[in-house]
Amino acid sequence: MALASSSSLQLAFIFILLAGLRTLALDKYTAAVYEHAVIQPEVTGKPVSPEEALKLMNQNMDILEDAIQKAAKQGAHIIVTPEDAIYGFNFTRETIYPYLEDIPDPQVNWIPCTDPERFGSTPVQKRLSCLARSNSIYVVANMGDKKNCHYIDPKCPRDGRYQYNTNVVFDSEGKLVARYHKFNLFKVERQFDFPKEPELATFDTAFGKFGLFTCFDILFHDPAVTLVTQLSVDTMLFPTAWMNVLPHLTAIEFHSAWAMGMRANVLAANTHNPMFNMTGSGIYTPSGSEAYHYDAESMNGHLLVAEIYSHPSHFPTPLPPVNWSSYATTVEGFPENHTFSGFIFHDDFTLSTLGKKADNLTVCQKSLCCHLNYRMMEQQEDELYVLGAFDGLHEVEGQYYLQICTLLKCGSTNLQSCGQATTTAESYFDFYSLSGTFGTNYVFPEVLLSGIRLAPGLFQVLKDGQLVSQNDIPQSVLTVTLFGRWYEKDPPHIQNKVESTIQQLSCLILLLFQSVLGII
Ligand SMILES: *[C@@H]1O[C@H](CO)[C@@H](O)[C@H](O)[C@H]1NC(C)=O
Ligand SMILES: *[C@@H]1O[C@H](CO)[C@@H](O)[C@H](O)[C@H]1NC(C)=O
């Protein structure tokens, strides 16, 4: 008897505790991202001493400290800082080495701020931990990890160690709660190794479940997509050093589209370096962008702070599933219009021009047909728009299979200029509806307006897969795009170990840029 009543008492207690925990969980929270203008080391071609390396890293962390304090004062629960923000880029395996620390598995339950000697010399982790602890805020940073290995491990590099491009997270007490080693290294990141298997790094908070990946990872299935589809991550923490590529792979455009397509929040912090076309950070949600920053002119960093839903796929209302091919496959196919071919970021698109003020157009390539219904308020005589379709393997700077439907402003009125970078438009669209017969469920909806601006609230995706304008506000469109990724058709993940004399820059470095330098 006594036993039974004591256990029912315990049960009641547990119920009360659970109810209490449930009210502690937050529907919304405040997120911050900081676009940081990294102070580059003067020398990256020769190794420096550990003291010199730490001095440079502290200069960058002084600036990050200021941003972290400001974010905390504005009530932010978490702040994300960019890839390479602490030491910059353009390293070799040897020259990055003095900047690396051994970062333990978070399971060790460690607060570097209060126990700095536990894992040897770890001044960067200690400082980041103390910044999190003294400001009571989660801090997400990108740094370098080193792990000794032995020749009996056949994958062990010749210098006897693995070096990883790594994201770390310290909670508001300063405890190391997550560590993620970048899997999809950009091909020039030869200073780093990637882990044998993609890592699914997540952690739980009262304001949702968080997951981590880095820069080029966003173009691939693992770990990015798996974090959402299998682990139900609410918010992605995304440090990046992203080099903008018009018309489809500008940071703000693609990262916000990924958040919409995956129905997750993305906190994207980009390195700020206008000389390398690196700018564009944001706080993105399934309905678009809560806050974003794009600044190709100044040399300054920038802090963004915004309140967002903790569980965006079912708050404020559950999002219905989208069938990306439903409208396009059921609509009576319009006869295909006169087409020509044009290259957009090295991919051979099938294109057709928009010749009227209002029209229905269809363009097909392989199994993908793209439909556009549009109405323009006015088309400037010196501006040319096309509808384009691409269904194939992209093979420059990484191999990944694409299905793309795009409405696009050309560089000039010359047909050869379609796909060239253009940043302004003066023609206004009253209405557009774009759809395609996609073979994949992973489609990312992009709208980019004149001046490299996003269009939050000015378009939506319908359940039947149409990307349509809304609110009847005329839009000066650079591009309206359904960017589909057919992951099943990707070649397997391979290690690119070919030695190269190409300078080692991070992430999306363009052939274009290399030709500017005269390397290729
Ligand atoms: C990269 O480092 C090399 C020396 O290793 C230097 O000559 C070059 O100017 C650097 N490039 C950039 C873009 O900083
Ligand atoms: C999407 O819609 C198309 C056309 O109505 C249909 O054939 C297809 O089975 C649907 N796909 C899914 C996953 O429901």
Ligand SMILES: *[C@@H]1O[C@H](CO)[C@@H](O)[C@H](O)[C@H]1NC(C)=O
């Ligand atoms: C495209 O084809 C449709 C249907 O045949 C036609 O109504 C429209 O005028 C054509 N547009 C162009 C630009 O040729």
Ligand SMILES: *[C@@H]1O[C@H](CO)[C@@H](O)[C@H](O)[C@H]1NC(C)=O
């Ligand atoms: C385009 O097609 C839709 C649906 O078939 C039709 O309602 C609309 O009038 C057409 N628009 C033009 C400009 O032909």
Ligand SMILES: *[C@@H]1O[C@H](CO)[C@@H](O)[C@H](O)[C@H]1NC(C)=O
């Ligand atoms: C930056 O972008 C502009 C316009 O898109 C392009 O002309 C330029 O070559 C790019 N610069 C680099 C370094 O890639």
